[in-house]
Amino acid sequence: MAVYTEVDDESLATLLAEYEIGSVLSCKGIAEGVENSNYLLVTESGPHILTLYEKRVKAEDLPFFLGLMDHLAARGFSCPTPIAGRDGRILRHVAGRPAAIVSFLSGVWPRRPTARHCAGVGGVMAQMHRLAADFTMRRANDLSIAGWANIARACIGGADAVETGLGAEIAAELEVLEAVWPDRSGGADALPRGIIHADMFPDNVFFLEDGLSGVIDFYFACNDMLAYDLAVALNAWCFERDGAFNVTKGRALLESYGRVRPLTSAELEMLPVLARGAALRFLLTRLYDWLNQVPGALVKPKDPLEYLRKLRFHRQVGGVAGYGLEAAA
């Protein structure tokens, strides 16, 4: 929960004069999201979201993120649509920060995801992967395996203060993944690549009574293996609070994805490795935030050990059956 940068009423009036969405009726900071400052901005034309991009988001990446949302929305994908001002520009500056106004998306994110929610996520993710196929901008995944090694170096020294042996376990895991991580040579066995969301956690997927209503927060989106996106979602959606993997949810997620974009046998085979990588990625970024807490920060860091437990689970998964899916014929 966070609003890092406050927008005063005068800056807001000045901003809205650059748009054709009417004058401001209300603007309240939203206590969600940990990367940026978000405001629910109601104007005479309805509700919108005003986002001020904070330091963690690189300004040079914003055209990619906003362009992707625009591309997807134009193809009927339910996600926030960036709104252009009278001058045609989407990106501007408010209170000293890059900022954009996007359309408001109805829905509530599920606090206790069910198999029905997982099926919804699988389907919408595959739909996104397909619709983004002709998006021409590119952005490397700086939180893929090379990035993990960098973060590991920065926090491996403090890791054992969080759990004894954690530093060695991370180093060993990285070594294994370096050896088996697919798609690094671009060879014939490379997995299908494209634009991935890379952070499709429950708080980024909205539902209404009749089902999934949309996806938000494309600020980790990048080019990577499509199945890696699924691996992130398996981690984020299919574990119970007690740490157990729920195969019914895993099956729902994977089958529903496969109905929109069938998974190749290479992707299915690599899923346990990709899931280990995804678990390590969130273990590492959470560990880094845990070890680098700012006193008085507005955001409580998330428990890194949740992802250590998930990582250990994936390590003993022998194949997609471990995620609830029948092995490919």
Added chain:
Amino acid sequence: MAVYTEVDDESLATLLAEYEIGSVLSCKGIAEGVENSNYLLVTESGPHILTLYEKRVKAEDLPFFLGLMDHLAARGFSCPTPIAGRDGRILRHVAGRPAAIVSFLSGVWPRRPTARHCAGVGGVMAQMHRLAADFTMRRANDLSIAGWANIARACIGGADAVETGLGAEIAAELEVLEAVWPDRSGGADALPRGIIHADMFPDNVFFLEDGLSGVIDFYFACNDMLAYDLAVALNAWCFERDGAFNVTKGRALLESYGRVRPLTSAELEMLPVLARGAALRFLLTRLYDWLNQVPGALVKPKDPLEYLRKLRFHRQVGGVAGYGLEAAA
């Protein structure tokens, strides 16, 4: 900025089934308010505010607060209107906390109040005082002079850690106010009493382009001297960021109040004393919060010394002319 209690999607659906405002389209925690958890709840019938009352608000006071908002709104005052469920009840429980849904109020609070804003506040406060005159419920002001003495006892020992001599200055001020504070005997010189808002700070008053749009947050409202409410507002609205009192703003606030409810000469005469009391009240509660910070709390405590400087200003004010008003004839 705060959301202390999270409301899950299932509890929300259960809650809304008790109302006739349609099903939920969106529910986002608002990063404003320091006492309660507030959600901007959009249903098929439009936007509302869902408030979960946290520990600082006494449950037994809620019927007073909600009853007052209902009373005022029914008389055309622009404030949130509590919304009753199908069973006619306003107050319910969500996520283990007392909760209510109120109507949504358009407007943005002014970050840099101008004299125009101050005039708006003066007028709306007098209007509130008049419209609440026939509200029959009562609530004592537990943050009046007896309450200050209690808070002072709790934090006077730590005061000098914030500023050398602060403890003694608070004790001396309390002693003076104990001697001159009006209206304690209920005698003939008692000032006019009624329902006051008691916290009409800029973040509780909304404006649109064409003027003041409404008042929120009645969770400090109580019975007290009406002019004490004005004294709180003089402190909250009429000082510049550099600490100087702006007499143009003071005059705008007081004159505009007086046009709706003329101030008695006793009230005008007592204004500097009431303003000292109001400054001491916020100095003390801020000091208490400052000295009792919870590590990892979501709310940053406000600077108590801002109110020490205001208190010192009021101490040297000789009469209403010091606030920009011509002395009463």
